[in-house]
Amino acid sequence: MSAIRRPRPSARPLEPAPPSSWPLAVLLAASLGLGLAAFANFDPSTSEDQVTGRPIARPDNGYVSSDTCQSCHPGEYASWHGSFHRTMTQVASETSVRADFAGVEVTNTHGRPMRLERVGDEFWAEFDDPGWEGPDADRPRIRRQVVLVTGSHHQNIYWYATEHERGLNVLPSVYLIKEARWASRSAVVLHPPNQSLAMLDGHWNAICIACHTTQGKTAFSTPFRSEAFRDQTIDTTVAEFGIACESCHGPAEEHIQAHRNPVQRYRQRLTDAPDPTIVQPTRLDPQRSSQVCGQCHSVWEFYDLEGERLANEHGLPYRPGDELRDTRFVAQPSVDRSSDAIRTLAATDPEFLRGSFWPDGTIRVSGREYNGLLDSPCFRDASTPERTLSCFSCHAMHKPDNDPRSVVNWADTHQMATGMESNEACLQCHEPIRANEQAHTRHAAGSSGSSCYNCHMPYTSYGLLKTVRSHTISSPSVTESVRLSRPNACNLCHLDQTLGWTAEQLEAWYDISSPPLSEDQRSVAASLVWLLGGDAGLRAITAQAMGWTPAQAVSGTSWMVPHLGEALGDDYDAVRFIAARALRSIPEAPSLTYDFDGPREVRVAAAISFLRAWRGTPARTARRAPELLIDADGELRLDVMRRLAARGDRRPLFLRE
Amino acid sequence: MAVSSHDQAPLTRTHVRLGWWSLACFLSLGFLLELLHGFKIGFYLDVGNEHRRLMWTLAHAHGALLGMVHLAFGLSLQAAPSLGGNRQPVVSTCLVGATVLLPGGFLLGGIWVEGQLTALAFLLVPVGGALLATAIFLVARSVPRPR
Amino acid sequence: MADRYFRRHLHLGWWTLLAAVALGLGLALLRLFDVETYQHPAHETRRLMWTLAHVHGAVLGLLHILFGVSLTLAPSLAPPSLRLPSRALTAAGLLLPVGFFLGGVSTFAGDPGLGIVGVPVGAVCLLVAVVATARGQ
Numbered sequence: 001m002s003a004i005r006r007p008r009p010s011a012r013p014l015e016p017a018p019p020s021s022w023p024l025a026v027l028l029a030a031s032l033g034l035g036l037a038a039f040a041n042f043d044p045s046t047s048e049d050q051v052t053g054r055p056i057a058r059p060d061n062g063y064v065s066s067d068t069c070q071s072c073h074p075g076e077y078a079s080w081h082g083s084f085h086r087t088m089t090q091v092a093s094e095t096s097v098r099a100d101f102a103g104v105e106v107t108n109t110h111g112r113p114m115r116l117e118r119v120g121d122e123f124w125a126e127f128d129d130p131g132w133e134g135p136d137a138d139r140p141r142i143r144r145q146v147v148l149v150t151g152s153h154h155q156n157i158y159w160y161a162t163e164h165e166r167g168l169n170v171l172p173s174v175y176l177i178k179e180a181r182w183a184s185r186s187a188v189v190l191h192p193p194n195q196s197l198a199m200l201d202g203h204w205n206a207i208c209i210a211c212h213t214t215q216g217k218t219a220f221s222t223p224f225r226s227e228a229f230r231d232q233t234i235d236t237t238v239a240e241f242g243i244a245c246e247s248c249h250g251p252a253e254e255h256i257q258a259h260r261n262p263v264q265r266y267r268q269r270l271t272d273a274p275d276p277t278i279v280q281p282t283r284l285d286p287q288r289s290s291q292v293c294g295q296c297h298s299v300w301e302f303y304d305l306e307g308e309r310l311a312n313e314h315g316l317p318y319r320p321g322d323e324l325r326d327t328r329f330v331a332q333p334s335v336d337r338s339s340d341a342i343r344t345l346a347a348t349d350p351e352f353l354r355g356s357f358w359p360d361g362t363i364r365v366s367g368r369e370y371n372g373l374l375d376s377p378c379f380r381d382a383s384t385p386e387r388t389l390s391c392f393s394c395h396a397m398h399k400p401d402n403d404p405r406s407v408v409n410w411a412d413t414h415q416m417a418t419g420m421e422s423n424e425a426c427l428q429c430h431e432p433i434r435a436n437e438q439a440h441t442r443h444a445a446g447s448s449g450s451s452c453y454n455c456h457m458p459y460t461s462y463g464l465l466k467t468v469r470s471h472t473i474s475s476p477s478v479t480e481s482v483r484l485s486r487p488n489a490c491n492l493c494h495l496d497q498t499l500g501w502t503a504e505q506l507e508a509w510y511d512i513s514s515p516p517l518s519e520d521q522r523s524v525a526a527s528l529v530w531l532l533g534g535d536a537g538l539r540a541i542t543a544q545a546m547g548w549t550p551a552q553a554v555s556g557t558s559w560m561v562p563h564l565g566e567a568l569g570d571d572y573d574a575v576r577f578i579a580a581r582a583l584r585s586i587p588e589a590p591s592l593t594y595d596f597d598g599p600r601e602v603r604v605a606a607a608i609s610f611l612r613a614w615r616g617t618p619a620r621t622a623r624r625a626p627e628l629l630i631d632a633d634g635e636l637r638l639d640v641m642r643r644l645a646a647r648g649d650r651r652p653l654f655l656r657e
Numbered sequence: 658m659a660v661s662s663h664d665q666a667p668l669t670r671t672h673v674r675l676g677w678w679s680l681a682c683f684l685s686l687g688f689l690l691e692l693l694h695g696f697k698i699g700f701y702l703d704v705g706n707e708h709r710r711l712m713w714t715l716a717h718a719h720g721a722l723l724g725m726v727h728l729a730f731g732l733s734l735q736a737a738p739s740l741g742g743n744r745q746p747v748v749s750t751c752l753v754g755a756t757v758l759l760p761g762g763f764l765l766g767g768i769w770v771e772g773q774l775t776a777l778a779f780l781l782v783p784v785g786g787a788l789l790a791t792a793i794f795l796v797a798r799s800v801p802r803p804r
Numbered sequence: 805m806a807d808r809y810f811r812r813h814l815h816l817g818w819w820t821l822l823a824a825v826a827l828g829l830g831l832a833l834l835r836l837f838d839v840e841t842y843q844h845p846a847h848e849t850r851r852l853m854w855t856l857a858h859v860h861g862a863v864l865g866l867l868h869i870l871f872g873v874s875l876t877l878a879p880s881l882a883p884p885s886l887r888l889p890s891r892a893l894t895a896a897g898l899l900l901p902v903g904f905f906l907g908g909v910s911t912f913a914g915d916p917g918l919g920i921v922g923v924p925v926g927a928v929c930l931l932v933a934v935v936a937t938a939r940g941q
Contacts, residue, residue: 265915401844687927
């Protein structure tokens with residue numbers, strides 16, 4: 001007999017339910033009402049193809065967009081999604097627009113104040129018409145919708161629909177994200193004060209698109225600026241906004257088709273063989289892999305007008321894995337200054353070389369790190385591929401799964417590969433130094449002076465109102481500082497020391513001969529020689545160094561305050577901005593109320609007020625030394641300062657970031 | 658002692674059959690969804706289609722579970738023929754309606770990821786849910802409290 | 805005969821349900837203690853696979869029970885031959901959850917591990933079992 005009891009029909013009949021059916025009717029009516037409400041409130045979004053007035057994302061020609069990558073590569077997609085490459089260009093939305101647009105008036109702008117407005121999901125701005133060619137007094141106002149955003153890390157640059165085809169122009173102000181403030185468009189670029197920055201209709205479509213999107217097609221009916229903007233048809237499209245998967249891996253359509261088949265896909269996953277349907281930059285040789293980055297991170301130009309015309313129509317022809325120089329000229333004045341291409345560029349733009357390069361032809365602006373790599377001995381002079389430096393020696397485009405850093409941290413620290421934020425980046429090749437780093441660096445282990453980066457990749461490239469590490473790997477050289485007016489790594493940390501002091505150390509430690517030095521170079525701190533007498537770029541680099549924590553720890557900060565205070569009166573917006581930021585980082589400095597982008601008289605008054613306040617502080621006399629241009633009474637050596645300024649390099653400088 | 662067909666509640670056969678066929682139908686949907694995953698079909702897996710994946714997964718899950726609810730109801734009727742009282746036809750109708758509207762609404766709601774038709778599909782889900790809730794309420798209420 | 809199947813499927817059902825519930829508890833613990841091998845963002849495919857293993861195991865356990873109980877409560881509604889649906893259901897009850905689970909043990913980024921092969925096979929077995937049972941009504 002089974003141990004499992006079989007159920008028996010119930011012995012007691014269940015009580016009948018009450019006859020009323022209204023609860024059911026109410027419930028049904030309520031659920032129907034809920035559904036109708038959802039239906040009524042449903043607001044379908046416009047598909048990308050239907051959008052007018054701005055460039056659209058329309059992948060074609062083998063491009064399929066990153067939307068197709070996530071299902072097979074969720075980890076890579078996630079790290080890319082958290083990177084600043086993705087957000088290089090975004091459609092204006094609540095997440096991409098970091099500034100408050102709701103009823104805000106922006107005075108830091110060109111012309112009359114700009115008025116911002118938020119209309120539902122749309123962002124609008126009213127400002128002076130930049131295209132007006134009549135008398136300034138009659139300049140009309142225009143109201144335009146912000147449709148695209150460049151940047152998400154340091155700055156938001158807003159592009160508005162010009163209401164002519166898909167042409168865009170830039171708002172007259174830029175939003176500085178960390179500072180949570182607006183600044184006029186020209187104030188965030190290091191350019192001569194008497195030179196206005198043209199804000200041209202179609203600039204984004206023709207110029208920015210090349211490096212800020214994936215496979216952008218300018219699609220102007222005639223070359224940019226060859227005729228009136230309003231007479232041109234503009235059908236700009238991109239495969240994807242921002243730097244997406246296919247920028248580095250090439251068009252993925254063939255790859256997607258091949259791997260839809262699960263047998264093929266698993267077969268590929270189980271082997272370590274290269275996948276012929278897609279480019280894996282880390283599998284390329286160091287030259288080709290670095291060119292994947294160099295397609296954007298370099299100074300380049302089309303070989304000829306025909307190349308530019310084809311790119312306008314079909315997008316740039318370069319594909320990852322190709323030889324970059326087959327389709328574009330990469331400027332490397334350190335090698336080919338006298339080439340026809342450089343000469344042609346210099347002829348059309350006399351400041352082309354000075355605006356991007358140091359006198360020796362090495363790169364001096366940020367965002368062009370491939371140029372730095374080209375001139376680095378670790379790349380240029382390497383004997384084998386295994387020992388050739390490439391971008392991937394130190395950087396990782398995807399955070400490895402076993403990397404303990406968060407995606408946010410990894411993205412914020414320049415996407416350094418695991419462990420490469422330390423000296424390991426260099427020791428992976430320069431193994432003999434590992435045994436005794438201190439003997440090589442002559443600095444205490446673990447100190448800022450013992451960091452390979454600080455000596456061999458100092459912060460001498462300018463961009464985005466700050467400096468980045470030079471990617472021309474070099475050794476500190478007083479000779480270069482004298483000959484090229486380029487700061488050396490030693491004096492960028494030992495800001496209170498002279499070039500003569502540095503030359504003595506280098507001679508004693510590394511047997512490097514000192515070049516002939518002037519009296520000022522021997523007697524005045526190098527940082528002050530640069531801050532007072534350098535060109536605007538040099539002044540910006542020096543001011544930035546004065547706000548750099550390791551340099552502040554080494555050099556002390558009290559003496560910097562009056563000199564940075566003087567820099568608040570610099571002619572260049574960028575120098576003033578950086579000086580003010582450095583001052584705010586110095587504990588001994590009085591509170592600073594100062595708008596680097598405000599009216600001149602207000603700025604000057606604020607700077608004077610600051611310096612007066614400084615004179616009343618005890619820190620004013622904390623450190624007095626002749627090389628710091630502070631005499632025994634704690635007064636500034638204004639005579640020396642004026643002399644250095646008078647002899648300084650005041651040539652107009654426009655750094656092309 | 659086996660229960661004979663003569664003792665069988667009238668709706669038992671209906672709901673047991675409905676249950677197994679519903680299971681067959683929505684398990685097939687699950688198999689189809691697995692195929693979409695296996696072959697990495699773009700309109701199901703690409704970024705932007707999360708809504709469709711969710712809707713169709715919900716259709717599969719709810720359809721299969723509703724099939725099991727039919728089975729449970731049908732077999733419960735066999736053990737307790739007066740379950741639901743004189744509301745048995747209502748319960749039966751509600752369950753059938755729920756089996757069509759609930760997974761059906763999710764299924765339709767995933768066909769178009771945006772547009773008015775998506776919203777129209779959403780109408781079906783709360784109605785189907787209400788029918789299911791009604792059926793279960795009527796059944797639960799008819800079960801005598803344990804002493 | 806029906807009694808034998810009834811007992812078999814009740815046995816299988818409750819044990820499968822227990823295993824599924826245990827797996828669910830295990831997954832909850834992995835979440836609670838933030839175990840990296842499960843919670844790391846890179847292991848999204850594993851989380852999906854093991855969740856599917858848990859859900860399908862539980863559902864198949866219930867199906868076993870329903871199948872078994874239906875043989876007893878409504879024997880006239882049972883299919884004429886129980887061997888095929890019973891064996892197919894038994895196979896499905898093993899292959900589906902185990903296939904999902906093994907598919908999550910080692911993954912290939914967005915793809916489950918090779919153990920996933922058990923899932924489509926198990927799904928076919930389940931379909932066979934359900935259709936054979938439905939047709940027998």
